[in-house]
Amino acid sequence: MLKLFSFALAAFIIASSYADVDGKEITMPITLDYELLNGLLIQTSYTDPGQTAQLLYEGNGCLELKLTDPKFSGEAEVITLLTDVYIHLGTPLGDSCLMPYQWNGSMQVSQIPRLDSQSWDLTFQTVDTKIFSADGAAIESFDMVFQRLLPLINEHMQAFSIKLANPVEDLRTFILPMFTPDARVQAKQLLDSIRPGAIIANQTSLIVNIHADATELDSGPEAAAVETLSEEEMEDFLDLWETWDSLLVFLVSVLSETPLSSTNKQQLIDLLLETRYEFVTRINDTSVQKDFVRDQLLEGWQLLSTIFRNQLLENPAESRIGYLSFLTAGDALMILDELGPAFGIEISRNGLIRLAKILGGEGVELHYSPDINKSLQMLFQAFPENQQNNSDDEQETPQRQETSRLDIFQFLESLLPSSAFAAKRPSFTEIKRWQAPKNNFDDYLERISDLLEFAYTSLVIRRQLPDNFNALYRAMIPAIAWQESCFKQIVVKDSKLTYLLSYNNSSVGLMQVNERVWRGIYDTQRLRWDIRYNASAGCEIVDLYLQKYALRKYGPEILKKTDTLAQLVYAMYNGGPSQFDKFLKRSDTNKLYDSDRLFAQKYEWVKKRDWEQAEKCF
Secondary structure, three states: OOOHHHHHHHHHHHHHEEEEEOOEEEEEEEEHHHHHHHHHHHHHOEEEOEEEEEEEHHHHHHHEEEEEEEEHHHEOEEEEEEEEEEEEEEEEEOEEEEEEEEEEEEEEEEEEEEEEOOEEEEEEEEEEEEEEOOOOOEEEEHHHHHHHHHHHHHHHHOOOOOHHHHHHHHHHHHHHHHEOOHHHHHHHHHOOOOOEEEEOOOOOOEEEEEEEOOOOOOOOOOOOOOOOOOOHOOOOOOOOHHHHHHHHHHHHHHHOOOOOOHHHHHHHHHHHHHHHHHHHHHHHHHHHHOHHHHHHHHHHHHHHHHHHHHHHHOOOOHHHHHHHHHHHHHHHHHHHHHHHHHOOOOOOOHHHHHHHHHHHHHOOOOOOOOOHHHHHHHOOOOOOOOOOOOOOOOOOOOOOOOOOOHHHHHHHOOOOOOOOHHHHOOOOOHHHHOOOOOOHHHHHHHHHHHHHHHHHHHHHOOOOOOHHHHHHHHHHHHHHHHHHHOOOEEEEOOOOOEEEEEOOOOEOOOOOOEEEOOOEEEEEEHHHHHHHHHHHHHHHHHHHHHHHHHHHHHHHHHHHHHHHHHHHHHHHHHHHHHHHHHHHHHEEEOOOOHHHHHHHHHHHHOOOOHHHHHHOOO
């Protein structure tokens, strides 16, 4: 709980800082939403079964005092806690309860929050108490029962506190790496001067103001614009972006473990793909600048905060605290761009790592790993067919049958030997079998055609897609493989057998699946060496762009325009989701890229079964 709160505190102090007129003292409001306070109170003070506070329970319930359903509100300097109260009083006698008295109602406690300047404990002093009957009527005078029970209730209420000492220390360790090296002195001065300020309650939250002394950096002469990054700067940039991408995967994984709407899932898919495709594009054309990661981070957190806000009202109190922490961090990052030039703040690798650790604990590591991430696979529904790797047994294209979903999977699995599911990499014999030939092209192209047909037909059956998808994929999938790799998976380079690698060392194999874009979603080694796995992954990616983008935005009517649809899907396959609008604009203005025209040409060749044109590939 404190780790989550530390994250919120760190983020809010960065996000909401503002300086007075002379630029010396800054006020940093920590905003504690009442939902957050409710969650903290329940976790610390309503710990009995059913999120209740059992203050008295004797004689098998003959004597019972129980508080339930606490709700905070506030105004000016006072916060109000309204809680339901259940009272049952009698005289226990054996298993009986004589002369029982039972009462249901509610109690409203008005409190003034105090922040201790030494311990950083946020406490709440009760200044007024009101009692209401079950129908909401105010009880003006307390009888003897309430006069005896009120001290017990007030004592329990005043015991609630929020310890900010550890979160403030976490704040220091989080903020320091966010300053540039030449601003570390100013950063330390700011952190050492942190002190409590005024506390204000409004209709939605409790605002704890913290003051600190800040010194702006000397502006100095304006630096000349840098067109490209130096080799050393590029190395640091790649390290920073990979850390940001790892943080993004961590955040998406956390969200994927919660119930998400289809809209939220699509937003996460959009964010991950667009972030990665933009990076790949900028690296390829060398147009990347130092603020690239900062810009992506700010934009990404704006979307993530929206999704967390949607989850805030639908999850248990403890989860809501974590979500609120992300919301505050998102707000902080949106303002970093404004604070950066004046205070020397920058996005750093250590800062991102610290951010993840404050949220997820010290055990969280942000490794840029090629390993499969199950949360990402579930989000993308990426489960490529484990196709047969035995070269002695040719595959037969599966046929659609009128049968149950279970029967369909049993049918597909019957085509595959059990060992194929455990195989991580095909045998050398199988790899060599798919070496691009120097002659006998017809046999190789026929085997490639059969392999691709098996891949897309399996996908259609596995996902129970309409029959017209099969017809569409019959032309589109081979055309994409032709355009991307010239039907090659395994080639000879420097007298060694290896997998086909794109000119920019990012995409591999028959379908040229980009390893950076699809990191964590598909098995990198199998994409490189297993042609069937590569083909199946490529088919899933095509299907993603068709269903999650083209059909979602245009509806089923687009299926009637198969040529335009195929070109649109390929544009996204090649350049990411942003190509949806860009391709349509290029098409409308007749300003197509060379890649657009070349794919359209191959698509027509495939439809006409003009395979002689493919001999040019070899």
